[in-house]
Amino acid sequence: MPHKPLLATVLGQRQERPPLWIMRQAGRYLPEYRETRKSAGNFLELCYTPDLAVEVTLQPLRRFDLDAAILFSDILVIPDALGQSVRFETGEGPVLEALDEKGIDRLDRSGALSHLEPVLETVRRLRASLPPEKTLIGFCGAPWTVATYMLGGRGSPDQAIARRFALQHPAAFERLIDILVETSVDYLAAQLAAGADVVQIFESWALNLDDAAFARQVLEPNRRIVEGLRHRVPGAPVIGFPRGAAGNLRRFAEDTGINALGVDYATPLEFIRTQLPPDLPVQGNLDPLRLVVGGEAMESQVRAILEAWSDRPHIFNLGHGIVPETPIAHVERLIELVKGR
Numbered sequence: 103m104p105h106k107p108l109l110a111t112v113l114g115q116r117q118e119r120p121p122l123w124i125m126r127q128a129g130r131y132l133p134e135y136r137e138t139r140k141s142a143g144n145f146l147e148l149c150y151t152p153d154l155a156v157e158v159t160l161q162p163l164r165r166f167d168l169d170a171a172i173l174f175s176d177i178l179v180i181p182d183a184l185g186q187s188v189r190f191e192t193g194e195g196p197v198l199e200a201l202d203e204k205g206i207d208r209l210d211r212s213g214a215l216s217h218l219e220p221v222l223e224t225v226r227r228l229r230a231s232l233p234p235e236k237t238l239i240g241f242c243g244a245p246w247t248v249a250t251y252m253l254g255g256r257g258s259p260d261q262a263i264a265r266r267f268a269l270q271h272p273a274a275f276e277r278l279i280d281i282l283v284e285t286s287v288d289y290l291a292a293q294l295a296a297g298a299d300v301v302q303i304f305e306s307w308a309l310n311l312d313d314a315a316f317a318r319q320v321l322e323p324n325r326r327i328v329e330g331l332r333h334r335v336p337g338a339p340v341i342g343f344p345r346g347a348a349g350n351l352r353r354f355a356e357d358t359g360i361n362a363l364g365v366d367y368a369t370p371l372e373f374i375r376t377q378l379p380p381d382l383p384v385q386g387n388l389d390p391l392r393l394v395v396g397g398e399a400m401e402s403q404v405r406a407i408l409e410a411w412s413d414r415p416h417i418f419n420l421g422h423g424i425v426p427e428t429p430i431a432h433v434e435r436l437i438e439l440v441k442g443r
């Protein structure tokens with residue numbers, strides 16, 4: 103086995119310098135991404151065309167000394183594969199045909215993996231072309247996060263439509279979560295079989311939930327995916343990312359069975375240092391806006407993060423996705439800082 107510093111860190115081995123990748127590292131802040139995106143026409147075409155998806159996955163690694171590639175796709179290919187209509191409108195984000203109870207009953211899991219075959223082909227090609235020391239990260243959205251888009255039809259600041267649906271239609275909601283858990287296990291197992299080294303489960307909307315809702319909508323589905331996946335792929339390395347989990351972070355780390363915990367930028371460094379097991383690998387957590395502004399606003403916090411988590415396994419990352427207005431020179435400087443140059 104070639105040494106992969108990022109995979110090793112997920113598995114609990116602290117490295118001399120933390121390995122790094124950048125959440126949403128392939129994207130609109132890169133001119134070469136915008137070029138490829140234009141030639142693809144629509145966004146889902148880009149996700150389902152292996153030649154193009156491989157190209158945009160590798161673009162950030164050509165420019166920057168990153169330790170991982172993340173498969174280029176989206177968390178919303180799952181609703182698309184289940185037969186729900188999904189579109190990406192420029193400047194508006196994703197738009198789905200919002201589901202009601204009957205719509206949940208019409209979702210069809212039987213063709214999902216064959217629909218996602220082009221994404222799996224992208225993983226195989228990436229595996230074949232990446233240098234052996236680079237970690238290949240596969241991913242899916244966590245069921246609750248994906249459900250917020252499926253039920254709400256689009257992103258929203260408070261996920262009110264999905265939160266209300268979960269309370270008013272508990273049986274239909276559980277059917278939806280079950281479908282998403284089972285499809286996600288199939289999909290992640292297939293990504294690992296195709297050559298991904300580790301998978302990340304994006305729970306981007308782990309916020310705005312009371313105790314019981316957090317347990318039911320976030321903890322339990324993440325736990326079931328990890329368990330189901332390990333049943334298929336013993337020892338499967340998993341990064342969890344419950345964005346906004348705040349006071350629930352520790353519960354998440356303890357109850358889901360993940361190997362490494364992604365933390366958002368609002369999580370205090372000190373909380374991680376003192377309240378989470380010292381051997382738990384942690385990933386994060388620079389505010390993406392510090393990367394936009396650069397200079398001392400960025401550098402001081404990068405140093406604080408490196409210092410606070412220096413004695414545990416740590417993967418350096420942003421605390422949420424890189425934004426389109428990020429200057430490329432700031433990304434270069436960030437990597438110099440983390441790599442100690």
Ligand code: CP3
Nearest residue numbers: 125126127128129172173174175176177195196304306423
């Ligand atoms: O390098 C990478 O990380 C690329 C792969 C990737 C994308 N989306 C590509 C993408 C990954 C890992 C995602 C995850 C994703 N998608 C999440 C979880 C992470 C997070 O940010 O919280 C979520 C919630 C989505 C759903 C989604 N997709 C939204 C809300 C949007 C619109 C907002 C935006 O950033 O544009 C997308 C579109 C999307 N997904 C783009 C990219 C590069 C931009 C679309 C474009 O090029 O026009």
